[in-house]
Amino acid sequence: MSKLPPDAGATTEEPLVKAYLTELRAALAGAEPAEREEVLLMVQEHIDSALAEHGEHRSPGDVRAVLAALGQPHQLVSTLDEPLRQIRPVEAHSAWPRWVGFATLVVGVLAVLTILFNPIAAAVLAVLALTVGLVGARLHVGRDRRLYRIAASLGAAALVLLVVAAVMLLSSGTDGPVPDSPMPVSNAPAP
Amino acid sequence: MITGRDIDLAQMRKGILEFCVLARLRDTPAYGLELASTLGQDRYLFSSEGTLYPLLARLRKQGWVSTTWRESSGGPPRRYYELTADGATALDSFTTTWTDFRRAVDAVLEGSA
Numbered sequence: 001m002s003k004l005p006p007d008a009g010a011t012t013e014e015p016l017v018k019a020y021l022t023e024l025r026a027a028l029a030g031a032e033p034a035e036r037e038e039v040l041l042m043v044q045e046h047i048d049s050a051l052a053e054h055g056e057h058r059s060p061g062d063v064r065a066v067l068a069a070l071g072q073p074h075q076l077v078s079t080l081d082e083p084l085r086q087i088r089p090v091e092a093h094s095a096w097p098r099w100v101g102f103a104t105l106v107v108g109v110l111a112v113l114t115i116l117f118n119p120i121a122a123a124v125l126a127v128l129a130l131t132v133g134l135v136g137a138r139l140h141v142g143r144d145r146r147l148y149r150i151a152a153s154l155g156a157a158a159l160v161l162l163v164v165a166a167v168m169l170l171s172s173g174t175d176g177p178v179p180d181s182p183m184p185v186s187n188a189p190a191p
Numbered sequence: 192m193i194t195g196r197d198i199d200l201a202q203m204r205k206g207i208l209e210f211c212v213l214a215r216l217r218d219t220p221a222y223g224l225e226l227a228s229t230l231g232q233d234r235y236l237f238s239s240e241g242t243l244y245p246l247l248a249r250l251r252k253q254g255w256v257s258t259t260w261r262e263s264s265g266g267p268p269r270r271y272y273e274l275t276a277d278g279a280t281a282l283d284s285f286t287t288t289w290t291d292f293r294r295a296v297d298a299v300l301e302g303s304a
Contacts, residue, residue, distance in 0.1 A: 031245075035245075035249075035252065038248045038251070039244050039245050039248050042244040042248065042270070043241060043244050045223055045267070045270055046223045046224050046244070048267050049224040049263075049269060050224055052263075052265070052267060053266070069231065069240045070227075070239060070241035071238060071240065072239070073241075076239070076244065076245060077245065078242075
């Protein structure tokens with residue numbers, strides 16, 4: 001905190017102000033000492049500034065109005081009970097160890113790569129990457145979630161490619177040479 | 192005497208008021224009395240002007256607000272409160288959450304959810 005200037009607190013000699021600050025100090029008894037002193041200083045400055053606006057001719061009524069606007073000391077303290085919540089970046093704890101995410105990603109990549117060499121292994125890897133990826137994405141946030149999402153997408157892509165390849169193979173199978181319709185074979189002598 | 196409305200407001204204010212303070216400081220630093228009188232005008236937000244100071248002490252401790260002294264014309268020097276980079280980040284984060292939260296609450300209240 002910046003240093004207090006020498007002439008601050010000029011109004012603390014006002015009996016009403018003095019009484020108010022004493023009451024506030026008592027109300028802040030449960031607060032951390034540094035926090036208590038800081039709040040007291042801030043409130044004192046508020047009173048100083050507010051009364052300075054009235055100049056030299058301020059009346060006890062002016063002082064009372066300033067203190068009334070500030071509120072009862074116990075009202076001020078009621079907000080201190082709540083700790084200021086920490087806002088953390090959305091990088092919460094991981095449900096699974098980090099390596100699981102990377103492993104799932106590798107499985108997804110392998111699924112795509114093995115399509116041409118071993119479609120059955122590719123299908124197994126693709127289902128694995130898709131399942132673990134989807135579950136992992138639900139359980140994680142931030143960078144980890146992205147990892148699982150990519151793995152799931154790779155698994156899904158590999159599965160789609162496998163289905164397309166299977167359909168193409170099947171349809172090309174039906175386009176193959178169709179056996180000729182049987183020729184009637186007859187030994188019967190032509191009429 | 193505490194009325195039902197007071198209880199509801201006290202509950203609702205928790206966790207929101209400090210971001211109202213940060214939002215008020217977003218564009219320009221301000222001194223305590225200035226902050227207190229603008230924020231204190233709306234009794235829905237601040238039950239009294241003094242509520243501001245425990246919040247400011249917390250915000251400063253958290254590093255979301257910093258303070259500097261400036262001379263004032265015809266009065267004691269004033270402590271100005273200023274939003275820090277961390278404070279700006281926290282305010283952005285709150286603003287996003289608040290927008291979604293408000294939309295969700297409105298949807299339920301209006302019976303469309």
